[in-house]
Amino acid sequence: MITVTNTLSGRKEEFQPISDVVRMYVCGLTPKNDPHLGHARLFIANDIIRRYLEYRGYPVKYVQNFTDIDDKIIMAGQRENIPPAEAARRYMTGYFRDMDALSVRRADEFTYVTEYIPQIIAFIQGLIDNGHAYALQDAADNDVYFATDTFPGYGKLSKRNEDAMLAGARIAADERKRDLRDFALWKAAKPGEPWWESPWGHGRPGWHIECSTMSMAVLGEQIDIHGGGSDLIFPHHENEIAQSEALSGKDPFAKYWLHTGLLQLGADKMAHSGEFITIRSVLDTTPAPALRLYLLAQSYRTQFTYYPSQLALFTARWRRWCDAAQAAKALGAVEITSPQHYQTAVFEQIRNEFIAAMDDDFNTSGAVAAIDAAIKRLNETTAKTKGAPSEQQIHILSDGVTLIVELTATLGIALDLSLDIQPAIDDEARTEIEKLLQQRAALRAAKQWQESDRLRDEIEGTYGVLIQDTPSGAVWQIRQI
RNA sequence: GGCAGGUUAGCCAAGUGGUAAGGCAGAGGUCUGCAAAACCUCCACCAGCGGUUCAAAUCCGCUACCUGCCUCCA
Numbered sequence: 001m002i003t004v005t006n007t008l009s010g011r012k013e014e015f016q017p018i019s020d021v022v023r024m025y026v027c028g029l030t031p032k033n034d035p036h037l038g039h040a041r042l043f044i045a046n047d048i049i050r051r052y053l054e055y056r057g058y059p060v061k062y063v064q065n066f067t068d069i070d071d072k073i074i075m076a077g078q079r080e081n082i083p084p085a086e087a088a089r090r091y092m093t094g095y096f097r098d099m100d101a102l103s104v105r106r107a108d109e110f111t112y113v114t115e116y117i118p119q120i121i122a123f124i125q126g127l128i129d130n131g132h133a134y135a136l137q138d139a140a141d142n143d144v145y146f147a148t149d150t151f152p153g154y155g156k157l158s159k160r161n162e163d164a165m166l167a168g169a170r171i172a173a174d175e176r177k178r179d180l181r182d183f184a185l186w187k188a189a190k191p192g193e194p195w196w197e198s199p200w201g202h203g204r205p206g207w208h209i210e211c212s213t214m215s216m217a218v219l220g221e222q223i224d225i226h227g228g229g230s231d232l233i234f235p236h237h238e239n240e241i242a243q244s245e246a247l248s249g250k251d252p253f254a255k256y257w258l259h260t261g262l263l264q265l266g267a268d269k270m271a272h273s274g275e276f277i278t279i280r281s282v283l284d285t286t287p288a289p290a291l292r293l294y295l296l297a298q299s300y301r302t303q304f305t306y307y308p309s310q311l312a313l314f315t316a317r318w319r320r321w322c323d324a325a326q327a328a329k330a331l332g333a334v335e336i337t338s339p340q341h342y343q344t345a346v347f348e349q350i351r352n353e354f355i356a357a358m359d360d361d362f363n364t365s366g367a368v369a370a371i372d373a374a375i376k377r378l379n380e381t382t383a384k385t386k387g388a389p390s391e392q393q394i395h396i397l398s399d400g401v402t403l404i405v406e407l408t409a410t411l412g413i414a415l416d417l418s419l420d421i422q423p424a425i426d427d428e429a430r431t432e433i434e435k436l437l438q439q440r441a442a443l444r445a446a447k448q449w450q451e452s453d454r455l456r457d458e459i460e461g462t463y464g465v466l467i468q469d470t471p472s473g474a475v476w477q478i479r480q481i
Numbered sequence: 482g483g484c485a486g487g488u489u490a491g492c493c494a495a496g497u498g499g500u501a502a503g504g505c506a507g508a509g510g511u512c513u514g515c516a517a518a519a520c521c522u523c524c525a526c527c528a529g530c531g532g533u534u535c536a537a538a539u540c541c542g543c544u545a546c547c548u549g550c551c552u553c554c555a
Contacts, residue, residue: 010485012497029555042555072553159484160551207553229555234484236554261486262549297504298494303486303549310493313505323518357495357502365495369503376520383512383520449514456516468517 007257023219027228028064031091032072036276038263045260045300047104064107098279101288103412111214123213132246142201144186151242158234208239226254261303290315324375333397344399350374
């Protein structure tokens with residue numbers, strides 16, 4: 001049984017999808033800059049939710065949006081002296097580049113606000129028609145607002161009551177609104193801004209209406225999971241609920257609201273401070289699977305404080321996982337692709353521990369611990385194997401490798417050392433390393449230990465490689481960090 | 482001011498009633514010419530105080546710190 005923490009109820013609930021296919025919508029980003037680590041954390045978290053539900057046998061339809069028209073994009077266009085649409089395209093390309101690197105699977109469908117303008121207008125018109133929205137009559141301005149007081153459930157997600165919102169409002173009340181809580185569905189275009197024709201004149205959609213419209217258009221009036229950062233609970237998701245349920249008359253708009261905790265840099269929130277770390281800059285020095293492992297090793301709901309020093313630890317951890325699989329394979333272990341495996345008890349138990357952890361609100365921290373346990377057991381078997389492994393040992397090793405690949409794949413972690421950071425070692429350098437290692441082998445054969453040790457240090461220091469002596473001779477690999 | 486969350490070993494971090502997962506660091510050991518890697522062993526009275534309970538890191542109350550949201554934000 002899978003349980004999830006639902007912001008709507010404030011509790012952990014049993015996960016039971018409405019229909020055979022889990023319909024999942026995640027609030028995507030506004031492409032106005034290169035994506036940062038906060039984005040990485042959010043989309044990795046939701047990617048894992050999707051992957052795990054599939055692992056447990058639930059088909060998932062995953063939809064994610066791009067807010068490709070917005071004040072910030074207009075500003076980005078001005079900053080870079082290009083049209084807003086081109087700025088949006090540029091940063092969407094950056095999004096895909098970074099998310100692909102982090103093994104975040106692409107959504108089944110991406111929706112773009114600018115491609116849903118007619119549906120958004122129809123949505124707004126529907127709300128006006130059934131009395132949940134009103135257009136300002138002021139000839140100078142053609143904004144359309146949602147009439148919050150017509151929706152009694154307003155505040156049920158963020159647990160805010162009317163008094164609290166009135167008391168806490170930090171922006172001056174707009175006296176043209178009927179209620180302080182009312183929010184814009186359609187905004188009249190200001191001079192120089194992009195606009196679309198509408199029954200209310202030239203303008204563009206408000207921020208919240210897009211997600212309601214696109215979610216309904218692609219997934220239907222009611223969905224199973226709505227995800228996003230916890231900063232979106234209010235007002236964005238609260239408003240989505242109001243609009244959607246006011247139009248469809250169906251409650252709930254989304255059955256499970258899953259919110260990912262924000263990523264902190266020291267005391268400052270990334271997007272606010274303007275001091276954010278791009279994914280790309282981290283991937284210059286950290287293997288992508290290691291960054292992914294770091295970002296998923298804590299439960300998705302809690303606030304995540306980013307410590308650069310942790311990158312090296314998780315890089316080492318990821319490499320250990322890769323090495324363990326590689327060492328077992330070197331002894332003849334194979335990944336078993338058929339459902340028939342040897343069912344080594346210890347690995348069966350670890351699989352159960354992994355599932356128990358993930359079933360519990362996607363406890364990736366416990367899942368990682370289970371993988372660590374599997375790695376340890378696999379290495380234990382590898383270490384015990386002297387000479388040619390027995391058939392029994394091959395079976396155990398194969399079971400171990402198969403399990404590790406299965407579990408890491410469920411978390412989206414590739415055990416592929418070719419994804420490691422590759423310092424520039426050209427063929428010439430490789431030849432030189434091999435030559436020096438031959439010299440060292442000769443020194444070792446002559447038991448000239450001091451000289452051979454000195455040479456080892458020299459090679460490692462010069463080329464950023466790690467040299468290990470094995471019974472079959474010295475091997476080296478790139479291990480700069 | 483309103484709402485929400487946090488305080489677990491030197492560091493990071495799981496754990497919602499039955500006597501503390503995991504990783505790093507540290508100590509000892511096996512292996513090794515030495516290393517490296519791997520494996521084995523050791524390493525926490527869960528912010529403080531009070532309460533409920535046969536039993537609490539886990540539930541309740543109070544105190545002290547910390548953080549997020551309440552405005553565009555993932």
